[in-house]
Amino acid sequence: MGIYVKSITPDSAASRADVLVGDRILAINGTDLTALTFKESCDLLKESLHRVTLTIQRGLVENPDDLLFT
Numbered sequence: 001m002g003i004y005v006k007s008i009t010p011d012s013a014a015s016r017a018d019v020l021v022g023d024r025i026l027a028i029n030g031t032d033l034t035a036l037t038f039k040e041s042c043d044l045l046k047e048s049l050h051r052v053t054l055t056i057q058r059g060l061v062e063n064p065d066d067l068l069f070t
Contacts, residue, residue: 002026002033002057003041019056027055 003025008015025041027033029048033041045052 003038013052019054020058022058024057025054026057029053030055 005014005019005021005023005025008019008021025033028041028044029052031044033044036044
Protein backbone atom coordinates (compact mmCIF):
# COMPACT_ATOMS: atom_id res chain seq x y z
CA MET A 1 0.00 0.00 0.00
CA GLY A 2 2.72 2.51 0.92
CA ILE A 3 2.38 5.57 3.13
CA TYR A 4 0.34 8.61 2.17
CA VAL A 5 1.74 12.03 3.14
CA LYS A 6 -0.73 13.84 5.45
CA SER A 7 1.27 16.99 6.16
CA ILE A 8 4.59 18.67 5.40
CA THR A 9 6.65 20.61 7.94
CA PRO A 10 7.73 24.01 6.56
CA ASP A 11 11.48 24.27 5.76
CA SER A 12 11.90 20.49 6.12
CA ALA A 13 13.80 18.20 3.75
CA ALA A 14 10.43 17.04 2.41
CA SER A 15 9.27 20.59 1.64
CA ARG A 16 12.60 21.41 -0.05
CA ALA A 17 12.28 18.25 -2.18
CA ASP A 18 8.75 19.27 -3.23
CA VAL A 19 6.93 16.40 -1.49
CA LEU A 20 3.22 17.22 -1.44
CA VAL A 21 0.30 16.27 0.78
CA GLY A 22 -1.34 13.25 -0.84
CA ASP A 23 1.89 11.85 -2.30
CA ARG A 24 2.33 8.12 -1.76
CA ILE A 25 5.68 6.82 -0.48
CA LEU A 26 6.23 3.47 -2.18
CA ALA A 27 9.81 2.72 -1.08
CA ILE A 28 12.46 3.90 1.37
CA ASN A 29 16.06 3.46 0.19
CA GLY A 30 14.84 0.90 -2.34
CA THR A 31 12.86 -1.17 0.18
CA ASP A 32 9.30 -1.71 -1.06
CA LEU A 33 6.74 -0.58 1.53
CA THR A 34 3.71 -2.23 -0.04
CA ALA A 35 4.06 -5.42 2.02
CA LEU A 36 5.11 -3.70 5.27
CA THR A 37 2.89 -2.48 8.09
CA PHE A 38 2.75 1.22 8.89
CA LYS A 39 4.93 0.64 11.98
CA GLU A 40 7.52 -1.33 9.98
CA SER A 41 7.62 1.46 7.40
CA CYS A 42 8.10 4.12 10.10
CA ASP A 43 10.85 2.06 11.75
CA LEU A 44 12.64 1.75 8.41
CA LEU A 45 12.48 5.52 7.94
CA LYS A 46 13.80 6.15 11.46
CA GLU A 47 16.79 3.89 10.75
CA SER A 48 17.78 6.15 7.83
CA LEU A 49 19.39 8.96 9.80
CA HIS A 50 21.37 10.99 7.29
CA ARG A 51 20.48 10.12 3.72
CA VAL A 52 17.12 8.87 2.50
CA THR A 53 15.83 8.11 -0.97
CA LEU A 54 12.05 7.94 -1.18
CA THR A 55 10.17 6.57 -4.15
CA ILE A 56 7.10 8.80 -4.47
CA GLN A 57 3.94 8.40 -6.53
CA ARG A 58 1.97 11.57 -7.19
CA GLY A 59 -1.64 11.15 -8.23
CA LEU A 60 -2.29 8.40 -10.74
CA VAL A 61 1.10 8.69 -12.44
CA GLU A 62 2.38 5.30 -13.64
CA ASN A 63 6.10 6.00 -13.08
CA PRO A 64 7.03 7.03 -9.52
CA ASP A 65 9.89 9.47 -8.83
CA ASP A 66 12.90 8.89 -6.58
CA LEU A 67 13.67 11.83 -4.28
CA LEU A 68 16.91 12.09 -2.27
CA PHE A 69 16.85 13.66 1.19
CA THR A 70 19.99 14.63 3.07
